Amino acid sequence: MKYLAILTVCLTGALTSYGQSKDKVFTHADTLRGKITAERAWWNVTKYDIAVKPDYKGKTISGSNVITYKTIAGNGTTPLQLDLRAPLMIDSVILNGSEKLPFSQEGNVWHVKVPQQKKSTNHKLAVFYHGAVHEAIRAPWDGGWTFTTDSLGRPWMTVTCQGEMGASVWYPCKDDQSDEPDNGASLTMIVPDTLVAVANGRLEYKMNNPDGTATYKWAVINPISNYCIIPYIGKYVNFNDTYAGEKGKLDIGYWVLDYNLAKAKTYLPNEVNHMLKAFEYWMGPYPFYEDSYKLIDAPHTGMEHQSAVAYGNYYKPGYRGRDGSGTGWGMKWDFIIVHESGHEWFGNNITTNDLADMWVHEGFTNYSETLYTDYRFGKEAGDAYNAGTRKGIRNDKPIIPVYDVNAQGSGDMYPKAGNMIHAIRHGLNDDERFRRIIRGLNKTFYHQTVTTKQVENYVSKQAGFDYSKVYDQYLRTTQLPKLEYYFDQDHKKVSFRYTNCVEGFNLPLTLKNAAVKVRVVPTSNWTTINLKNGEADVFNTDKIVSQYYLNVAEVKP
C-alpha cells in the first residue's frame, strides 16, 4: 500500500500526523466506519459499476454507483448502510431499476430504507451523488482527489484513498475491506476529449460525445478492494508488452504522460520483467492475468492499485533516487515498481478484513523487496537489504492496533514485520520450504479476505513450528527481545536465553557457517548444550544480528 517502507526513514513526521495517534479516542463514527454493523452484515457486494464526471475547474464531481449485491440473510427492517464522505451528497437511490428508496444521513454514513428482502436474492442499488471533491492534502498519504497539472501545465487528476479516508471519500460503497465485489468492478469516466482516462483492468470502450467530452469504460473481472479502484485522467499515451509467465501470456500496459514516452520505453519494461520473474518465482503466478498488469504515471509517489499500479518514481532507481536501506542494494532497482507490484500478491490477492491487520499487506510486501534482492543479487544481498531497512523501525506502538474502528497500527508494519518474516525464514533454514509457504499463502487465500490469525496459523502449520509467541512478540508488543549467551571455560558448552520478551517467546535460530550448523530454540530460561568442534564459532553476535532482528550479547556466566 502507500506508506512505503522508506518513509518510515525519511518522512517520520508525515506518518505521525497522518497515522492515528497513540491516544486517539474512538467515536461512534469510527465504529460505523470500521465495523461490520448490522446494516452491513446482511448483504454482500458482488459488483460495483461506478461512473463519474469530474469537473476540473469547479473541483466537483457527479456520478453514480450501481451496487449489485446478494442478501446473506433476510434484512427484516434493517436498513442498508452506505458510506459516502461529506461534502459529497447522495441525490437518489433506486432499487432494481424502478423503486426510489428513502434514506437518511448520519455524518459520512447513509442509512437506506430497503424493503424486506429474502435470503440469497440478488439486487441492484443505483446510487446517484454529487458534490465538491475532497482533495488529498498530501497524496498518497492522505485520501482524496488530486486535481493538479503535469509539468506542461495541463490537467492531471487521480485519487488515492487507502486507510483512514477510504474509497467513500469519492464514491458511495460499503467501505470495509472485508467485502470485495466478487465479480469485479467497472469504472466509467466522462472527461474532456482532449484528455485520456485510464483505470483498472481492461478498456471496454471509448466513445466520443457531441459535447466535446469522451467516455471511457474500464473493468476488472476479479474481486478488488474499494481503495484500489482508481481513475487516472491526463495526457496519457500508451504502449504494450507481454510477459511469458507461469499462467501463460500476461498482457502488460504502460500508460505514461506523452512527454515521458521515450524514457518509459527504455526504462519500464526491463524493470517490470525483472520484477515479474522474481515475484512469480517466490510468490507464485501474478494473481490477475485476466485483468492484465499496468503501470500508470501518477502525480504522487505510487500506490498498489490492482492491475493499475500508480507510478511516480521519476524513472529512477531506489526511491526517487534514494536508498532507504542505506546498503546500496536499494539503488539496484526501482522501489515503486517492486514494492507496489509486490502488493498484487499481498494486499490485492490476499486482503485483510480489518485495517488493523494491515501488516499482512505491508510486512509481506516489505519482505518482497528482500526476496527480489535475493533473487537478483543473491542471499547475502537480501540479508543486507533486510537488515538495512531496520533503521526505520521505531517500536513506538504495536503493529496491530484495536479492531472494528478502522484503526491502523505503527508504520513498523513495514520493516519490522519484514524482519520478523526474515527471522522465521532463517530459523527454518529451508528456502524451498519457505518458498512453498509464500506461494502456498497466495494459493490458499487466492482472491480472499483474511484475518491475521489465518495467515499466522498457515505459516506455523506449513513450517511445522508454532510461531504464535513470535507473532505476539513482534506484532503485538514494542519490545525488542534480547538473546544472551555465554560459553563455559573451554568452549565446550554454550548457554543461552531470551530476555525482554513475552512469556513463551521461542524464536528458533539456525546458526551456521560453511563448516557447521547448530539449531537452537531458546526460551526465557537458560538452556545449556554441548558443542562439538567448531560449533562455538557460529555463536557470533554480529552474524546473529545480521540475520535476526534481536539484541544479542555475550554475557558473563
Ligand SMILES: [Zn+2]
Ligand atoms: Zn505498501
